[in-house]
Amino acid sequence: MKVIVLGAGIIGTASAWFLHRAGHDVTVVDRQSGVAQETSFANGCQISVSHAEPWSNPAAPLKLLKWLGREDAPLLYRFRAEWLQWKWGMQFLRECTAARTAANIRQIVALSEYSRQILQSLRADSGIDYDCATRGILHFYTDEREFARAQQVAALIRSLGCQRTPISAADAVGIEPALSGMRDKIVGADFTATDESGDVHKFTTGLAAKATQGGVTFAFNTMVTRLLTEGTGASSRITGIEVIDANGWHRQLHADAFVVALGSFSAALLRPLGIELMIYPGKGYSATYTVAAPQAAPHVSLTDDGCKLVISRLGNRLRVAGTCEFNGYTRELNRARCEAITRRTRELFPHACDYENPVYWAGLRPMTPSNVPYIGKTRFHNLYLNTGHGTLGWTMGCGAGSAIATIVSGGRPDVDFRFIGFPHR
Numbered sequence: 001m002k003v004i005v006l007g008a009g010i011i012g013t014a015s016a017w018f019l020h021r022a023g024h025d026v027t028v029v030d031r032q033s034g035v036a037q038e039t040s041f042a043n044g045c046q047i048s049v050s051h052a053e054p055w056s057n058p059a060a061p062l063k064l065l066k067w068l069g070r071e072d073a074p075l076l077y078r079f080r081a082e083w084l085q086w087k088w089g090m091q092f093l094r095e096c097t098a099a100r101t102a103a104n105i106r107q108i109v110a111l112s113e114y115s116r117q118i119l120q121s122l123r124a125d126s127g128i129d130y131d132c133a134t135r136g137i138l139h140f141y142t143d144e145r146e147f148a149r150a151q152q153v154a155a156l157i158r159s160l161g162c163q164r165t166p167i168s169a170a171d172a173v174g175i176e177p178a179l180s181g182m183r184d185k186i187v188g189a190d191f192t193a194t195d196e197s198g199d200v201h202k203f204t205t206g207l208a209a210k211a212t213q214g215g216v217t218f219a220f221n222t223m224v225t226r227l228l229t230e231g232t233g234a235s236s237r238i239t240g241i242e243v244i245d246a247n248g249w250h251r252q253l254h255a256d257a258f259v260v261a262l263g264s265f266s267a268a269l270l271r272p273l274g275i276e277l278m279i280y281p282g283k284g285y286s287a288t289y290t291v292a293a294p295q296a297a298p299h300v301s302l303t304d305d306g307c308k309l310v311i312s313r314l315g316n317r318l319r320v321a322g323t324c325e326f327n328g329y330t331r332e333l334n335r336a337r338c339e340a341i342t343r344r345t346r347e348l349f350p351h352a353c354d355y356e357n358p359v360y361w362a363g364l365r366p367m368t369p370s371n372v373p374y375i376g377k378t379r380f381h382n383l384y385l386n387t388g389h390g391t392l393g394w395t396m397g398c399g400a401g402s403a404i405a406t407i408v409s410g411g412r413p414d415v416d417f418r419f420i421g422f423p424h425r
């Protein structure tokens with residue numbers, strides 16, 4: 001079958017890889033000049049299966065209220081005259097009950113666990129170098145109440161088969177000596193030895209290179225303007241896509257099946273077809289520093305709960321990422337938010353990095369209210385979704401790619417996840 005994948009982030013590229021492996025003739029279309037140039041470019045780099053709690057959780061509404069209007073708040077909702085933002089916000093609040101949070105965690109952990117296994121075997125088979133570190137993730141807390149609350153979530157996540165172990169501050173510093181300066185401020189931590197980290201952009205670029213060698217076509221600088229449809233009811237299908245190609249001409253591309261993996265831009269493209277996706281951009285920031293003193297910089301990937309930052313060592317670079325701002329599709333940098341990241345990183349590891357020359361970046365997480373992505377079929381029998389992976393697109397990416405390839409090929413993936421268009425198990 002000829003398949004067009006829309007979007008060449010981690011999700012589109014992984015989809016293309018597995019579709020090609022399933023025997024399909026695959027073309028990937030993206031408006032950028034290469035793969036992983038948007039949200040999959042400079043994220044936090046964690047494969048965090050065991051830290052999969054969505055932002056919509058019982059503690060979120062109060063925190064959001066407390067942080068309203070604070071420029072450096074970890075999670076900031078800026079009210080806009082935008083129907084999607086308000087509707088999305090209402091659904092986000094609905095997902096904050098304990099029961100819904102638990103159900104969402106089950107979904108996210110199942111897909112993430114499946115994805116990590118696939119990433120590991122892909123890494124072993126392909127030899128792609130992406131500054132991968134398999135030293136676990138250490139999540140540390142500086143607030144007693146937050147640590148106590150997190151233990152309920154940790155218990156649920158353990159019951160799903162993850163090895164998330166609560167440890168003392170002394171043990172945390174034993175695992176990551178670069179945290180020794182924080183010894184008196186840390187009240188406790190969770191360690192998951194099986195979690196990983198690695199550069200998503202390097203991985204996606206390496207995977208795309210291998211896919212190209214194998215025969216996948218990438219059409220870059222190509223903007224998708226609309227989907228072309230025919231038929232009604234059960235016989236409705238997509239006949240092609242309209243694009244503006246690299247030379248500026250409008251053209252039509254045709255295929256037997258289409259996979260939408262456009263991250264935060266998926267909802268707008270599908271709305272004219274009557275497909276209403278609750279995906280809203282959650283802008284996040286990262287700072288990348290050159291490591292100046294290798295022993296003073298962390299080797300284990302970290303989550304700083306108090307500041308909602310994740311920290312990953314990528315060879316001689318340190319990537320620090322986090323915070324979220326619901327404020328439309330703008331990717332402009334807010335100085336206060338950038339400086340808050342550098343201030344905190346310097347406080348944690350004063351001598352580790354060159355803090356005078358940080359490289360800042362902002363990207364748009366494709367957020368669903370529950371943080372559970374849309375993966376599966378639509379009412380158009382040859383149109384498929386792989387989008388809305390929110391805070392965990394790198395963690396879920398390979399699994400989501402493998403799953404959509406199975407679905408397009410007519411099967412059901414062997415993972416306990418609510419795929420769209422399939423009866424619940």
Ligand SMILES: Cc1cc2nc3c(=O)[nH]c(=O)nc-3n(C[C@H](O)[C@H](O)[C@H](O)COP(=O)(O)OP(=O)(O)OC[C@H]3O[C@@H](n4cnc5c(N)ncnc54)[C@H](O)[C@@H]3O)c2cc1C
Pocket residue numbers: 006007008009010011012029030031032035036037038039040041042043044045046047048222223224225261262263264265282283284285286310321322362363364365366387388389390391392393394395396
């Ligand atoms: C600060 C930050 C930290 C993060 N940290 C982590 C982490 O530690 N671990 C983790 O698992 N996840 C993390 N994430 C989330 C993760 O980065 C995303 O979930 C993931 O990158 C989404 O991938 P995607 O392929 O869906 O989207 P994208 O990477 O954005 O890809 C979508 C592609 O579609 C293309 N496109 C869009 N519209 C069109 C159009 N009309 N025509 C043609 N092409 C189009 C874009 O150019 C883009 O290449 C983080 C995100 C941020 C912002």
